[in-house]
Amino acid sequence: MSVSLHKDSRQLNLLYTKRQLVNRIGLTLSVLATLFGLFWLGWLLWTLFGSGLRWISPRLFVEATPPPGANGGLANAILGSVILTAAGVGMGAPAGILAGTYLAEFGRHSRLGAIVRFVNDILLSAPSIIVGVFVYALVVVRAGHFSGWAGALALALIVLPVVVRTTENMMRLVPDGLREAAAALGAPRWKVTMVVVYRSALPGIMTGVLLAMARVSGETAPLLFTALNNQFWSTDMSRPFPNLPAVIFQFAMSPYDDWQHLAWAGALLITVTILVINIVARFLLRRTRSN
Amino acid sequence: MSGLGAVARNAGAGSAEPGSDFGGGPLDPPTVPPAEPPVPPRAVVARAQSPGDRFFRGTTQFFAVLVLVSVFGMLVTLVVGAWPALKTFGLGFLASKEWNPVTERFGALAPLYGTVITSIIALAVGVPVSFGIALVITELAPRWLKRPIGVAIELLAAIPSIIYGMWGLFVFAPVFSAHLQPWLTEHLGSWPMVGALFQGAPMGIGMLTAGLILAIMIIPFMTAVMRDVFETVPPALRESAYALGCTTWEVVWQVVLPYTRVGVIGGIMLGLGRALGETMAVTFVIGNAHDIHLSLFMPGNTISSTLANEFTEAVTPLYTSSLLALGLVLFVLTLVVLVAARLMLMRLRAREGERT
Numbered sequence: 001m002s003v004s005l006h007k008d009s010r011q012l013n014l015l016y017t018k019r020q021l022v023n024r025i026g027l028t029l030s031v032l033a034t035l036f037g038l039f040w041l042g043w044l045l046w047t048l049f050g051s052g053l054r055w056i057s058p059r060l061f062v063e064a065t066p067p068p069g070a071n072g073g074l075a076n077a078i079l080g081s082v083i084l085t086a087a088g089v090g091m092g093a094p095a096g097i098l099a100g101t102y103l104a105e106f107g108r109h110s111r112l113g114a115i116v117r118f119v120n121d122i123l124l125s126a127p128s129i130i131v132g133v134f135v136y137a138l139v140v141v142r143a144g145h146f147s148g149w150a151g152a153l154a155l156a157l158i159v160l161p162v163v164v165r166t167t168e169n170m171m172r173l174v175p176d177g178l179r180e181a182a183a184a185l186g187a188p189r190w191k192v193t194m195v196v197v198y199r200s201a202l203p204g205i206m207t208g209v210l211l212a213m214a215r216v217s218g219e220t221a222p223l224l225f226t227a228l229n230n231q232f233w234s235t236d237m238s239r240p241f242p243n244l245p246a247v248i249f250q251f252a253m254s255p256y257d258d259w260q261h262l263a264w265a266g267a268l269l270i271t272v273t274i275l276v277i278n279i280v281a282r283f284l285l286r287r288t289r290s291n
Numbered sequence: 292m293s294g295l296g297a298v299a300r301n302a303g304a305g306s307a308e309p310g311s312d313f314g315g316g317p318l319d320p321p322t323v324p325p326a327e328p329p330v331p332p333r334a335v336v337a338r339a340q341s342p343g344d345r346f347f348r349g350t351t352q353f354f355a356v357l358v359l360v361s362v363f364g365m366l367v368t369l370v371v372g373a374w375p376a377l378k379t380f381g382l383g384f385l386a387s388k389e390w391n392p393v394t395e396r397f398g399a400l401a402p403l404y405g406t407v408i409t410s411i412i413a414l415a416v417g418v419p420v421s422f423g424i425a426l427v428i429t430e431l432a433p434r435w436l437k438r439p440i441g442v443a444i445e446l447l448a449a450i451p452s453i454i455y456g457m458w459g460l461f462v463f464a465p466v467f468s469a470h471l472q473p474w475l476t477e478h479l480g481s482w483p484m485v486g487a488l489f490q491g492a493p494m495g496i497g498m499l500t501a502g503l504i505l506a507i508m509i510i511p512f513m514t515a516v517m518r519d520v521f522e523t524v525p526p527a528l529r530e531s532a533y534a535l536g537c538t539t540w541e542v543v544w545q546v547v548l549p550y551t552r553v554g555v556i557g558g559i560m561l562g563l564g565r566a567l568g569e570t571m572a573v574t575f576v577i578g579n580a581h582d583i584h585l586s587l588f589m590p591g592n593t594i595s596s597t598l599a600n601e602f603t604e605a606v607t608p609l610y611t612s613s614l615l616a617l618g619l620v621l622f623v624l625t626l627v628v629l630v631a632a633r634l635m636l637m638r639l640r641a642r643e644g645e646r647t
Contacts, residue, residue, distance in 0.1 A: 023538035027431060033423025034440060037514075040507045041447050047462045048454065095354045102351035116355045119362050122629050125561060126362075126622070127568020129595045133618040134365040136602070137372045157361060164358060190347035218451025221570035221595070225602045245453055249571070252457050267454050278449050282442075 045271075052268025055261040060269075065231050065247055068256040074266050076233045080242035083235065084148060084227060085217045088155025093209045096160045100167025100205075105193055117168070124161035131157045132222035140226060148234075148241030151227025158219060159212040166208025170201040203284050210281040214274045220245035244270055365622065373616035375609060384616060390581040390597075392605075397613035399620055401581045405498060405591035406621070409573065410566040412502025412587070417509050417566075418559055424510070425517035426543055441518070448511035456575030459504045464495030464576060467503075472588060491588040494578070499587035501577040505569055509562035516558025520551040520639060554639035560632030564625050570595035594621040 059073045066072025099116070107113025135154040140146055174197050182192040198205070229246040230239070244266050251263035376397060377384060387398025424444060428437050472493030480489045524547050532546045548555065578590020579600055594617050605611040 019538055019541070023540040026540035026544075027426075029419075030423035030426045030431065033420040034427045036420055037424050037444050037447065037507075037510055038440075041443055043462075044447075044450060044454065044458055047458050051461075095357060098351045099354040099358055102348075102355040106348055106351065107355060112352070112355065116358050118633060120358050121633050122626065123358065123362050125564050125625075125629050126365075127570065127595060127625055129568060129570040129598055130365060130369075130618055130622050130625075133598060133602070133615065134368050137368045137615065138364070160358065160361070188341050189344045191343075193347070214449060218453065220451070220453045221599060224599055228603070245451070248453055248457070252453075252460075252575075263457065267457055271450055271454055274449055274451065275446065278446070 048264075048268050048271055051264040055265035056268065060262075060265055064233055065242070065251075065262070066258070067231075068254065068259055071258075072262070074244065074247060074262060074269070076230070076242045077244045077247040077266070078269070080148075080227075080230070080234065081217065081244040083237070084151050084155060084223070084241060084243050085213060087148070087152035087237070088216050089159050089209065089213050090156075091152060092156035092159025093163050093212065095156070096163025096208075096212070097167050097205060099160070100164045101171065101193060103164065103168040104171035105189075105197070120161045120164045123157075124165060127221075128158055128219055129221040129224075132224060132226055135222070136225045146226065146228035146240045148227050148237035148239065151223045151241055151243065152237070154222035154226045155216040155219065158216050158222065159209075162212035162215060163205075163208050166211065167201075167205050170204025170208065171197055173204065174200045203287060207281045207285045210277055210284070214277040214281065217277070218245060218270050218274055220249055224249070366626075369615055369619040369622055373612060373619045376612040376616040379609065380613075384613075385620070388581070388583055392601075392607075392610055395607065395609050397610070397616075399594070399617055401583050402592045402594045402597045402617060403620060404583050405501075405577065406567055406593040406595070406624075408498055408587070408591070409502040409505055409577070409593055410563055412499060413505035413509055413566040414559065414563060416503060416506035417513060417562060420506070421510050421513035421517055421558075421562070422555075424514045425521055428514075428518050429521040430539055430543060430547075444511050444514050446511075447507065448515075452508070452569060452571040453575075455504055455508055455572035459500060459572060459576040460496065463504065464500055467500055468493040468495030472499075476588075487585050488587045491584075491586040493588060494590070496576045496578045496590060497588045498577065498584075498591045501573045501591075501593070502587070504572050504576060505566045508569060508572060509565045512565055513558050513562040516561060516636070517551075517555055520554030520558065520636075521547055523554070523639070524550050551639065553635045553642075557632045557635035557639065560628050560635065564629045564632060567625050567628065568595055568621060570599050574599045594618070 057073075059071070060075070061073060061078065062075050063071070063073035064076040065074060099120075103113050103117055107116065131154050135150050135157070139150040139153060143150070178196055178200065179192050182196045183189070187195070223243055223246055227243055227246070228240040229250060230242040232242070234240075234242055248263045248266045248270070251259040251266070254260065380387070380397065384397065385399050385403065387396070388400035388404075389396045389398045390401060391397070424440070428441055432440055472489075472495070475489045476493070480486050528546055528550065529542055532542045537545070573593050574596040577592060577596055579592055579596060580590040581592055581597075582589070584591065597617060598614055598621075602611075602614055605614055
């Protein structure tokens, strides 16, 4: 900017300074926004470890949730959550993988494919409590009581769109040349998909399933009126089912100190689990990309 | 599936080869098919008609349609469940702020108001912050720092909503009521117009707290979309602007933002969709009062927190039906927002397609 060549260089200089100033302010604010975001993450994790770590003990994993004032752990809730999550992913993931397969292999340019893709994106961001209400009206009202299966179904409906989305994306990353090569060798379409496409997209699809699992393992809202909760050991999926998020909700809102301590311990457990699953998923995805 | 698989192969290749087994799952290693007699080149025709293919395509199509059915089913179930309440109260359901389980008078206005106000607060705080973070990640940060910042912000989305709620109630609210709320009342409380928003006892919980926590929760979603759409700007455009002597801020404000406007708005709407339906965090901190107050410090209610709190307590059919009607209102609201968001993002993508 050879401002000095101009006659009224002062005015130009002023403009230049103003532009620089605006730039400085804007960028500073942006950096502050980033720090603002990171600050909350730090504060949350700090609180979580600060209030939760103290109450983590072996007892947590072997004893059932206590009545107020008594000693106990979270073991039944942990087991219940693991079972519910497994059942939800077990129902939602295969359905999602198949639906994603349709979108990637058969429905790329079809009208049905476009509609399903669109509706799936809606389901992906639909409020999870609506899913809970839906399953309540569909299953709980008809059965007459809350049940583990209803909870698992609600979770499955949340898993479904996540897996559909990632499966389609990952299968689309497989070059069409591979499909054509397999087809040229005489393989029927289903075999091309199963043996060639699935195989190269597998780590990506697994990532999607893991991310879905991470998402549902902390979900509380859809379980509140489907699986409800259960103070005792239970592996009977047709009855109200113990689960960690509902226990945390109940215990955190209670006036009893020992219940609140258990709630913090449970909160820490859930968050660490989810973060670990996320890290594993990221690692898998990175390996796929570098392949 | 293995049985049909064998049939498919037989039909495709035109040779009888019973008993070949393709294993129990889609992920098994390929079994080498036995040598087959040479067949005339009718593979394409045969493949199109092969029952195995038809079965496979049909199965995947069934599950794709299942996605449609479940969303449609949600809408239908909610309408059916909400029908008694809608019939009793009519459109007045949306306009009445009365919510009385004893006299069985129900209206959605208070929770609807709370939902909208908390979401507006969340957007007002979240949008500029997300924009700033996306700008830092795409334009400012050195290469080695981009990933860590992106991952850290995404972690905010991985933390479950109930954790935000606990943290908000036990950690954030006390700090908020002790330091920030008095400050807001003192400095903004006497302003015309906005002053009334910051009146009342600093309790820590209430609409403003809920809105702020919602803001933190939707920042990662909006940041992710903004970052992605910012990266769709052709480098040539950006570099031309830099070559003309634009500052970074000018490039973002006058080149990147106009180019990606539709996508950015789509991202904001996605964030709004999240904020509208977020349940647990809000339930912890909003105070759960079926009231409408001008002041943001007062406790309120959102549709989702009402559902979370009262659903298992609803004993009469009309009460349950009114709660389902609330759910319907929320679903339709988010549906409208999300459809608009997706359409906008699709428009951006389509435009991108035209250029390449």
